[in-house]
Amino acid sequence: MNTKKTNYSFIGIAFIVLVFGIIFIPKIVDRITGDDVTRTESRSQNVSTKTEGFVSDLMFLEINGAPKKVPQFSFVNQNGKTITNKDYEGKVYVVEFFFTTCPTICPRMNRNLVQIQNTFSEFEDFGVASFTINPDYDTQDILKAYADNYGITNPNWHLMTGDKDVIFDLANVGFNIYAGENPNVEGGFEHSGNFALIDKNGFIRSRKDNFGNPKIFYKGIISEEEKQDDDGETEEISLLKEDIAKLLKED
Known part of the structure; x- marks a missing residue:
């Protein structure tokens, strides 16, 4: 070697x-x-x-090919302050139509909304818009007492009153949520128990149904704890919470 x-x-x-x-x-x-x-x-x-530029999978409600935006509105809230749609810009919020003397569905709807309020209590960009369909009775003081009774504490939850015709138009045309007077029903008014979900830019949003179409609204009457009502309808509060969380992540 x-x-x-x-x-x-x-x-x-x-x-x-x-x-x-x-x-x-x-x-x-x-x-x-x-x-x-x-x-x-x-x-x-x-x-x-990174969340900048994030857009969730929630659908837009389109009318004639264009996404539907919340119409302009201006009412007085439970604290005597004038609230407009601009006060909700940059916030995710839930819309309901109710009245304080409602003997049937409104108490259940608002208990569910209070639970949602508490779930998102740490988010300054979350709110609720509640419009009374009985503004002749539901004055600022009545709405304030109602808010205190239900434990409404979110500063972005406005219970609003104003001209009845304008409110009915906002419900039936602006949000496509039925509301009307009917002396033959208990309480004298009838209305949908549905909630609408609005994104930070003022567009109505929702998840898809089984056919790929927007569900548009969320059932507001059945609680998460109930799971189903006597007719077999399933609760949608849990779905609404999931979708609020998605929209809060959007710009």
């Missing part, structure tokens, strides 16, 4: 490794600390954690 030849081979290999380190390692370091590698890694991180 030629020991001298073997030693030369080791020396040659060591020389090649040294040259590789001198030439290529600084270039690798440059790439890591410079543009290439860090830029690629930051792209992957942004995909998984």
Whole structure:
């Protein structure tokens, strides 16, 4: 065995490794600390954690091909303050139509809304818009007492009163939520027990039904605890909570 030849081979290999380190390692370091590698890694991180520009899978309610936006409104709330649709800009909120002397569905609706209020109590950009359909009776003081009785504490939850015809038009045309007077029913008024969900930009949003169409509204009468009513209708408060959370993540 030629020991001298073997030693030369080791020396040659060591020389090649040294040259590789001198030439290529600084270039690798440059790439890591410079543009290439860090830029690629930051792209992957942004995909998984960044919420800027996030849009959820909730659908828009489209009328004649255009997404439907909340119409302009202006009413007085339980604290005597004039509230308009602009006060809700930048907020996710739930819309209901009710009246304080309602003997049937309104108490259940508002207990469910209070539960939703408490679920999102830490979010300053969440609110509720409650419009009375009996404004002749539901004055500011009546609405204030009602809010206190139900534990309504969210500063963005406005119980509003105003001109009856304007409120009915807002319900039936603006939100497509039925409301009307009927002396033959208990309480003298009839209305839908549904809630509408509005995003931060004032658009009506909802999830898809089994056919891929927007559900439009959420059932507001059945509580999460009940699961179903006597007719077999399933509660949708849990769905509404899930969708509120999605919209709160949107810009």
